Amino acid sequence: IGGGSTHAWCQVYLPGAGWVEFDPTNGIIGNRDLIRVAVARDPNQAIPLSGTYAGSPDDDLGMKVQVNVICEAVAGDSMGASAS
Numbered sequence: 533i534g535g536g537s538t539h540a541w542c543q544v545y546l547p548g549a550g551w552v553e554f555d556p557t558n559g560i561i562g563n564r565d566l567i568r569v570a571v572a573r574d575p576n577q578a579i580p581l582s583g584t585y586a587g588s589p590d591d592d593l594g595m596k597v598q599v600n601v602i603c604e605a606v607a608g609d610s611m612g613a614s615a616s
Contacts, residue, residue, distance in 0.1 A: 540575055541566060567599055 541555035553563045560566065570578035585593065 540578065569599075 539557050541553060541557065541560075543551045544554050546552050552561065553566060554561055555566060558565075572578035
């Protein structure tokens, strides 16, 4: 599949390290180079694209993805809090 294709990866719990992202498709451990677009327990809930295609295996429909990063405060996060 390679790094340019949409696919799923998982998180595994490692004692002492906690939850670590693991991408067996590309052999990546940790969240380096992974862009999360959805989180779900059932893969069908996280599919960004769905449908069917009938054609030659050599055909490539292509796909473009635009990611807009929005920073949001997390409950209990002290970022943005002023010191008094």
